[in-house]
Amino acid sequence: MRTKTLQTLWNEWLKASDSLLLTLHEQTVAVTLRDVERVERIRPELEMQLSAVRAIDAQAIDEAKRLAEEVGAPAPSLRGLISVLEKDEAAVIQATANKVLVGAQRIQDVMNKNRKLIESEMTYINGTLTLIARAANEGTGPYRGRPSGS
Numbered sequence: 001m002r003t004k005t006l007q008t009l010w011n012e013w014l015k016a017s018d019s020l021l022l023t024l025h026e027q028t029v030a031v032t033l034r035d036v037e038r039v040e041r042i043r044p045e046l047e048m049q050l051s052a053v054r055a056i057d058a059q060a061i062d063e064a065k066r067l068a069e070e071v072g073a074p075a076p077s078l079r080g081l082i083s084v085l086e087k088d089e090a091a092v093i094q095a096t097a098n099k100v101l102v103g104a105q106r107i108q109d110v111m112n113k114n115r116k117l118i119e120s121e122m123t124y125i126n127g128t129l130t131l132i133a134r135a136a137n138e139g140t141g142p143y144r145g146r147p148s149g150s
Contacts, residue, residue: 003085003093006067009060010096016056017103020049024110031117053107060100 001007023046030038065076073080078097082090 001089002071003067003089006060006063007092007096009056009063010100013053013056013060013100014103016049016053017100017107020046020053020107021103021110023049024107024114027114028110028117031114031121034121 027042030042068076068081071084073084082094
């Protein structure tokens with residue numbers, strides 16, 4: 001089977017993406033609970049996992065291009081590669097590629113959700129700080145400052 005290296009890389013990618021998804025879901029929980037320490041504790045692990053997934057992805061792309069050239073594919077793409085492979089091997093590669101695409105979409109969806117949650121929290125904090133600053137500057141209400149010398 002000529003595509004063994006590519007399949008191995010994609011399987012590594014799938015394992016790494018599962019781990020990344022778990023960490024992303026942990027980040028979702030931390031942001032939802034407004035647990036800043038937990039969010040900060042997760043960040044380095046998240047960045048490391050993202051780097052690992054990107055590195056595996058780059059290797060898989062290079063391997064797919066190399067393989068496409070080696071087998072004489074009409075185009076250096078997955079579609080071109082599949083068109084020249086034997087039927088069984090092409091089916092396995094296509095199925096694995098579909099799993100990778102679904103995994104990538106799931107990661108992107110959770111990352112977008114987390115980004116929106118974080119943006120929402122920042123808007124909430126900004127609004128709260130604005131209200132506090134406004135109340136402190138008004139000079140009326142139960143928390144107004146007392147004139148000095150009273």
